[in-house]
Structures are given as structure tokens and as C-alpha cells.
Amino acid sequence: MQxxxxxxxxxxxxxxxxGLILLFGKVHIDLSYxxxxxxxxxxxxxxTKTQHPPKRLLSENNKIxxxxxxxxxxxxxxxxxxxxxxxxxxxxxxxxVAKLTEKPDNSSNKNDYHDRFSKFINERMKFNIYWMxxxxxxxxVLVKGNSESIKISSEVNSAxxxxxxxxxxxxxxxxxxxxxxxxxxxxxIEGKHRGDxxxxxxxxxxxxxxxxxxxxxxxxxxxxxxVFMDVLSGFFYFRTFPLDKNTSVFIDIFDSxxxxxxxxKILKEEVIETSExxxxxxxxxxxxxxxxxLFKRKGDIFIWISNDERKIPLKxxxxxxxxxxxxxxxxxQKE
Numbered sequence: 159m160q161x162x163x164x165x166x167x168x169x170x171x172x173x174x175x176x177g178l179i180l181l182f183g184k185v186h187i188d189l190s191y192x193x194x195x196x197x198x199x200x201x202x203x204x205x206t207k208t209q210h211p212p213k214r215l216l217s218e219n220n221k222i223x224x225x226x227x228x229x230x231x232x233x234x235x236x237x238x239x240x241x242x243x244x245x246x247x248x249x250x251x252x253x254x255v256a257k258l259t260e261k262p263d264n265s266s267n268k269n270d271y272h273d274r275f276s277k278f279i280n281e282r283m284k285f286n287i288y289w290m291x292x293x294x295x296x297x298x299v300l301v302k303g304n305s306e307s308i309k310i311s312s313e314v315n316s317a318x319x320x321x322x323x324x325x326x327x328x329x330x331x332x333x334x335x336x337x338x339x340x341x342x343x344x345x346x347i348e349g350k351h352r353g354d355x356x357x358x359x360x361x362x363x364x365x366x367x368x369x370x371x372x373x374x375x376x377x378x379x380x381x382x383x384x385v386f387m388d389v390l391s392g393f394f395y396f397r398t399f400p401l402d403k404n405t406s407v408f409i410d411i412f413d414s415x416x417x418x419x420x421x422x423k424i425l426k427e428e429v430i431e432t433s434e435x436x437x438x439x440x441x442x443x444x445x446x447x448x449x450x451x452l453f454k455r456k457g458d459i460f461i462w463i464s465n466d467e468r469k470i471p472l473k474x475x476x477x478x479x480x481x482x483x484x485x486x487x488x489x490x491q492k493e
Contacts, residue, residue: 274337274398275391276305280493283471286433287314290481294320297485301394307335310390324349332390342388357388357412368415377415386412396422397469401441403427421446430462430472433486439465440472468492 278301285297295316302309309331316326326348333341339359346353354371366379366386387395392409399407407422425442432438440462447459458477464470474485 275301275308275334275394276303277398277468278310278394279303279308280491282489282491283487284489285474285485286488288484288486289320289478292320293317294483295326296488307333307340309333310394312390330390332388334391338385339388339391342390344389355414359386359388359412361385366412368412370415379417384410386410386417389413392420393471397463401443401469425460427465428462432472433488438472441465441469 281299281301283299285299286293287295287297295314297312297314299310299312302311310333312328312330314326314328316324320326328344328346328348330344331342332339338361339357341359342355342357344353344355352372356369356371358367358369360366361382364380364382366382368377368379369375387409389411392411396407396409401407401424403424403426405424407424409420409422411418411420423444423446425444427439427441429437430440441464443461443463445459445461460475461471462473464472470487470490472487476483
């Protein structure tokens, strides 16, 4: 009889607390720190008592945004080389990540400045991006050209599920001629953030032109007497340097209308597990970025590169307000 009274008392207590919650409306979930999925969307829709737009409509809006970005890239008055489609075909088979431990080709002459970037020609990389272990999107990098001129293209896209909350579609393109950057373009859609930046480097006249198409502003910097890389070519330039533990490499960068000398710290050597479950020798580096870089982000960036002459990025990790974002190399090819 006593246990029946105890059960009855528990049931009464549960219904009493539920009644208080419903009566006073004290249920409140603070989502303000979930900036990764833009919780302001949820708050705005609750306040206006409207329903979420259908996923089909979101998808159509995203396609319209992409078409507008494509039109911008195609209609700007730029060099013919930059009018090529960033979405280059990836029709050839990709090399397994497990082959990263193979002996690289060391035939290039490191002392020839013009050849610093030629070692990366026909390099293709694909990455999977995860947020707190959840698949969030993909990224790709492609290098084409010859010993005189190369084009580096990158693209980042959010996964379809994540796009319903935080849509990401970024494109970047860098053209390097004779070891020096000539042109850079970065078009960004990241949640509510929009970016469209263009840089023209003219080292013959010592001039750099920066254009912000979103804000309709242009800056001209004259009297440039040394080489500044953009953020995309700057990483490939870093890969041409010999690395020593507990030291740093310094790269001069021009980004977002700012000049900066970026320190890349070489932290340690370690063995990591690739996406295929194989072990690879890696070097952990940490760039001390003082500009926006390729992504609108908060927090430090850590990069694991292969511990050989190629210095292939194997994993990239950055912390956000909630958890961390990780990009893991999924496919690699070098013709």
C-alpha cells in the first residue's frame, strides 16, 4: 500500500510542475551563442509568429544567390584569365590520401623564384568539413598553369541540411605570375554575411588596387617596394619554405585593404590519422592572422601539413562559439 502512495505522490508532483511551467511560461532556451547556425532566424520567426519557409523555397533562393554571384564574376571588367570558370572539371581520378607517405618528386630548383609555385601545378584537393562531428560541407582547391603563370581556385559549400540554417558559398581565385601575385578575387556568402573583394597587383609600377564591390569602394596603394601575397597564394608560398620545429615563417600579406606580416608558427611534429584511417606524419602549424582571411570566423586556426617536401594540408581546425569546425583531406591528386 505504501509504494502505491509513493507512486501517486510522484505523479501529482510531475503534473504540478508541468502546470507551473505552462501557467507562467517560464520555458526559455538561450540560443544567442549559436552564431554558427544564426539563431537570430529562429528568434525573428517566433516574434512574428510566421512559419519557417519551405525547404524548397530556401533551395530556390540559394540557387538565385549563386546565379547572381556567377553573373558578378563573369561580367566584371577583368583580365581574360580571370574570366575562366572557378568550377573547373575534376573529371580525372583522385589519388588516395593513403599515398601521402610516398616519396615526393624533388626535382624542382628551390633557388629559382619563378619556380616556387610550379611544383603545385595540377594539384587537386578535396576536403570534408565537420562541425562538432556533423558533416557540414565540402571544400575544393585546384591549381592550373605553367612555370610562368598559375591560377589557384578554391570553393567552399555548406551541406544541404546546414544550408537551411547557415548557408555558405565561398569562391576564391588567385593568379600568380613569375612568382608574384597579379590578381585575387573572393566572393562570400556566409549566413547573413556578404563579401565581394578584388585585388589587382601591379609590381611593375609598384601599385596595388583594392576594390570592395559590396561597399562600392576602391583604394589605390602606390610606392609598393616589396612583394605582398594574397591570403590564398600566401599559403602556397608558405609551402615552399623549409620548416624547423619551434620556429616561425613570416609572410607579407595584403588582405581586406590591409598590409600585414603574418607569422606562421611551427608548433610540433606528430602522427595523425587520415580520413581513411591511415597514419601520416604531420607538422602542426598555427598562422597568426590579423585580417579576415578566406573565412569570416572567430578563433585560432590550426593546420596539420604532411611532413615532407610537398607540405600537403591534411587537416584544418578552428574553434567557433560552440564547438569547433574541422576540415579533413578526403582526396588528393597530383598529375
